[in-house]
Amino acid sequence: MRRLLLRLLALSVLGLLMLGGWVVWLNRMPPLEPGGLPADAAQARLRGAYLARAGNCAACHTRPGGLPYAGGRAIETPFGTVFSSNLTPDRIHGLGAWSADDFWRALRHGQSRDGRWLSPAFPYTSYSLMQRQDSDDLYAFLSGLPAVAQANRPAALRFPFDTQAALGLWRALYFRPATLATRPDKSPSWNRGAYLVRALGHCGDCHSPRSALGGIASDDLLDGSLMPMRDWYAPSLRAPHEAGVSDWPRDQVLALLGTGMAARGSVLGPMAEIVQGSTQHLSADDRAAMVDYLQDLPASRQPRPAQYRPAAPGLLARGQEVYEQHCKDCHGAQGQGAPGAYPPLAGNRAVELKIPQNLIKVVIEGGFAPVTTGNPRPYGMPPFSHQLDDGDIAAVLSYVRQSWGNRADAVTANDVARAR
Ligand code: HEC
Numbered sequence: 001m002r003r004l005l006l007r008l009l010a011l012s013v014l015g016l017l018m019l020g021g022w023v024v025w026l027n028r029m030p031p032l033e034p035g036g037l038p039a040d041a042a043q044a045r046l047r048g049a050y051l052a053r054a055g056n057c058a059a060c061h062t063r064p065g066g067l068p069y070a071g072g073r074a075i076e077t078p079f080g081t082v083f084s085s086n087l088t089p090d091r092i093h094g095l096g097a098w099s100a101d102d103f104w105r106a107l108r109h110g111q112s113r114d115g116r117w118l119s120p121a122f123p124y125t126s127y128s129l130m131q132r133q134d135s136d137d138l139y140a141f142l143s144g145l146p147a148v149a150q151a152n153r154p155a156a157l158r159f160p161f162d163t164q165a166a167l168g169l170w171r172a173l174y175f176r177p178a179t180l181a182t183r184p185d186k187s188p189s190w191n192r193g194a195y196l197v198r199a200l201g202h203c204g205d206c207h208s209p210r211s212a213l214g215g216i217a218s219d220d221l222l223d224g225s226l227m228p229m230r231d232w233y234a235p236s237l238r239a240p241h242e243a244g245v246s247d248w249p250r251d252q253v254l255a256l257l258g259t260g261m262a263a264r265g266s267v268l269g270p271m272a273e274i275v276q277g278s279t280q281h282l283s284a285d286d287r288a289a290m291v292d293y294l295q296d297l298p299a300s301r302q303p304r305p306a307q308y309r310p311a312a313p314g315l316l317a318r319g320q321e322v323y324e325q326h327c328k329d330c331h332g333a334q335g336q337g338a339p340g341a342y343p344p345l346a347g348n349r350a351v352e353l354k355i356p357q358n359l360i361k362v363v364i365e366g367g368f369a370p371v372t373t374g375n376p377r378p379y380g381m382p383p384f385s386h387q388l389d390d391g392d393i394a395a396v397l398s399y400v401r402q403s404w405g406n407r408a409d410a411v412t413a414n415d416v417a418r419a420r
C-alpha cells in the first residue's frame, strides 16, 4: 500500500514537472527587436499621443474621476477583477524607471518589467502585433505626461486564476507573439487598415469568439462574440446581418466610426466608448484604411438564421401598447427614427441580432450616442429600468423585432431577467 502511494506520488510529481516544463517551454519568447528613442522627441510624443488614441489606452488606464493614465480602473473578468496599471512616469508607481525595451516587452510579450506575466485583460494579444517604432513613440508620449504617485492595485482573482502558473498555462495555449505580414496583393491602405483593426484598435478583443478559457481561434477572428462578462454581444464584423459593413456605402461606415451615427443605426455601450475615445480621433486616411479592411473581411462562418420564433399575438399587442406609450415619440410610428437624432428600428440589423442582449441593455440602461466633434450633443435615450418590468420589456422588444419587416426571435421575460 505504502509503496503504491509512493509510486503515485512520484508519478504525479513527474507529471507536474513535465507540465511545468512544457508551459515554460511554450512561453519562451522570441528575442525583442531592437529600438530606442527616436531622434526627434517632440515629434515622437505627438505620434505617440495619436497612437494612444488609436489604441484607446486612456479608456482602460484612467479610473472614473481619476487622473489620465494613472490606472486603477477595475476590469471585470469571469475570473475576478483586474486593475489597470499606472502608466505615468512616476518612478515608484508608474513607468518612470522603465526603459523603452521594458515597455516594448510589455506590449510584445505581455510581461511586466520584473518579468511577471500580465493578465490578458490588458489586450496584449492584439498589441503584440504592433511595430517597434510605434511602441517607442507611445513610450515617448507616456514619458512626457505629468507623473502621478498613485499605487497600483493588485488583482482580485479567484484561485487558481490568481497564480502565474495559471497565466503560464493560458499563455502556452493561446499566446504567441506574431507579426502581421504585409499582404502584397492588397493596397497599402488595406494593409494599414489591417494594422489599425488587428493591432492598435484591438477590435478582435471584443468581436472575436473565445473558447471557455478565453482563447481566440484564428478562423473565428472578428466573427462575433459575447463579451467576457456576457452582458454585451459584440456582433460579427464579417456578417452583413450582424455588424459587417461589406454592403454599406463607404460614407456610412466612415460616419459610424467618426460620429457613432449612421443612417442604419448607431453605436451603443462599449462600442460608443470606442468611437468616443478612439476612432473619431483617427485621421481621415486612417479611418478610410480601416473601412478598406473591414469591407474586405472574409465571409462569416455564422449563417443568417433562416427561421425565427414568432411571438404570441397577445405579447405583440401588449408590446405595441408599450411602444406607442414610451418609444414612438422618438423612434416613430413606423420605427423610422429621425435622421441624425434617433436611430431607426425598422430595417436596423442591430434590432434583429439573434442574441437580444444589447437591446435589453439599451432599454434598461438607456444610452447616448458618443460625444464627437461631428455630433457634439447627441440625443439620448432614457433608461426604462424603473418604468417597465421584465414582461413589458420582453413585449416591446418582441414587437420591435417583429414589426415593419423586422424578423427576429421573440424576447422572453426570462431573457430580460437574465440580462438584468
Ligand atoms: C481593455 C483595457 C486595456 C487597454 C485598452 C489597455 N490596457 Fe494596458 N493594461 C490593462 C490592464 C488590466 C493591465 C494590468 C494587467 C496586470 O496587472 O496583469 C494593463 C497593463 C499595462 C502595462 C504593464 C504595466 C505594468 O506595470 O506592468 C502596460 C505597459 C500597458 N498596460 C500599456 C498599455 C498601452 C500602451 C495601451 C494602449 C496602446 C494599453 N495599455 C491599453 C488594461 C488595458
Ligand code: HEC
Pocket: 196, 197, 201, 202, 203, 204, 205, 206, 207, 232, 233, 234, 235, 237, 242, 243, 244, 245, 256, 265, 266, 267, 268, 269, 270, 271, 272, 274, 279, 290, 294, 350, 358
Ligand atoms: C470593448 C469592446 C469593443 C471593442 C474593442 C470594439 N467593439 Fe465594435 N462593438 C462592440 C459592441 C458591444 C457592439 C454592439 C453594440 C452596437 O451596436 O454598437 C459593437 C458594434 C460594432 C459595429 C456595428 C455597429 C452598428 O450599429 O451596426 C461595428 C461596425 C463595430 N463594432 C466595429 C468595431 C471596430 C472597427 C473596432 C476596432 C476599432 C471595434 N468595433 C472595437 C464592442 C467593441
Ligand code: HEC
Pocket: 264, 265, 266, 267, 268, 269, 272, 322, 323, 326, 327, 328, 329, 330, 331, 341, 342, 343, 344, 345, 348, 350, 351, 359, 362, 363, 366, 367, 368, 369, 370, 379, 380, 381, 382, 384, 396, 397, 400
Ligand atoms: C427620448 C427619445 C427616446 C425614447 C423615448 C426611446 N429611445 Fe430608443 N434610442 C434613442 C436614442 C437617442 C438612441 C441611440 C442611443 C445610443 O446610441 O446609445 C436609441 C437607441 C435605441 C435602440 C438601439 C438602436 C441601435 O441602432 O442600436 C433600441 C433597440 C431602442 N432605442 C429601443 C427603444 C425602445 C424599445 C423604446 C421604448 C421602450 C425606446 N427606444 C425609447 C432615443 C429614444
